[in-house]
Amino acid sequence: MQSNNGKTASWEIYSNLKARSPIIARADGRGFKKILEGCKKPYDMDFARSMADASVRLFENSGLTPSLAFAFSDEISLIFLEAPFAGRIEKIDSVIASFLSGALSMALGRVVSMDCRVVSVCKAEIVEYLTDRQNETWRNHIFSYGFYMLLEDGLTNTQAMDQLRNMREFEIHELVFRKGVNLAKTPAWERRGVLVYRKGEELVQNWDLPLFKSEEGRILIDRLIIGN
Numbered sequence: 001m002q003s004n005n006g007k008t009a010s011w012e013i014y015s016n017l018k019a020r021s022p023i024i025a026r027a028d029g030r031g032f033k034k035i036l037e038g039c040k041k042p043y044d045m046d047f048a049r050s051m052a053d054a055s056v057r058l059f060e061n062s063g064l065t066p067s068l069a070f071a072f073s074d075e076i077s078l079i080f081l082e083a084p085f086a087g088r089i090e091k092i093d094s095v096i097a098s099f100l101s102g103a104l105s106m107a108l109g110r111v112v113s114m115d116c117r118v119v120s121v122c123k124a125e126i127v128e129y130l131t132d133r134q135n136e137t138w139r140n141h142i143f144s145y146g147f148y149m150l151l152e153d154g155l156t157n158t159q160a161m162d163q164l165r166n167m168r169e170f171e172i173h174e175l176v177f178r179k180g181v182n183l184a185k186t187p188a189w190e191r192r193g194v195l196v197y198r199k200g201e202e203l204v205q206n207w208d209l210p211l212f213k214s215e216e217g218r219i220l221i222d223r224l225i226i227g228n
Contacts, residue, residue, distance in 0.1 A: 018087035022080055024119040024129060025096050029074030035112055042144035043190045050107035052205050055196040057103040059203055068224050070130055072137040072193035089118050127221045131212040137193045146172040149179050197224050
């Protein structure tokens with residue numbers, strides 16, 4: 001019986017697409033709106049802990065060796081100084097997405113799925129990338145508090161979204177402040193995300209991060225990445 005492996009391989013035109021090192025693999029939740037319906041709003045510590053724990057499981061059990069993971073909302077960014085699977089993008093995306101989907105499903109007690117994409121950077125751009133994602137964490141933080149406070153005022157989801165789209169960041173911040181919440185005093189993990197990394201033989205979950213754009217933040221990332 002003649003094998004069709006040769007013909008099949010010829011159809012897999014993306015299988016040898018590769019990325020150079022270092023790389024960042026960013027995984028995002030797929031269809032998490034329904035999954036988060038039962039969570040505390042606007043932030044749920046149990047869900048955030050599940051995301052951080054899924055990152056830890058990847059360090060411990062996947063056979064992959066990221067230098068660090070940065071998580072916020074339903075997103076996890078994994079920094080690799082050496083690209084796994086010789087940089088094969090299909091392999092990286094599929095293995096990371098499937099592993100995190102399984103780990104998070106176990107943590108949450110229900111089936112969830114994540115997608116993944118590869119971001120190609122040079123070593124000097126890693127801090128810039130993490131700063132960008134942390135800035136998105138802050139924007140998400142402001143928007144989330146504003147959204148759920150407008151819902152408490154009786155607006156529908158659509159009405160709240162429309163109102164927020166027409167507001168500038170400081171205006172949302174002021175709206176939330178008038179309702180008794182100082183966003184600068186909320187838990188650091190809500191504003192700045194969670195970092196997972198190795199410290200000696202131990203895995204650390206850092207829930208009290210500095211701003212990556214600050215001197216303290218750059219020193220932290222330099223120690224974990226640039227100095228390696």
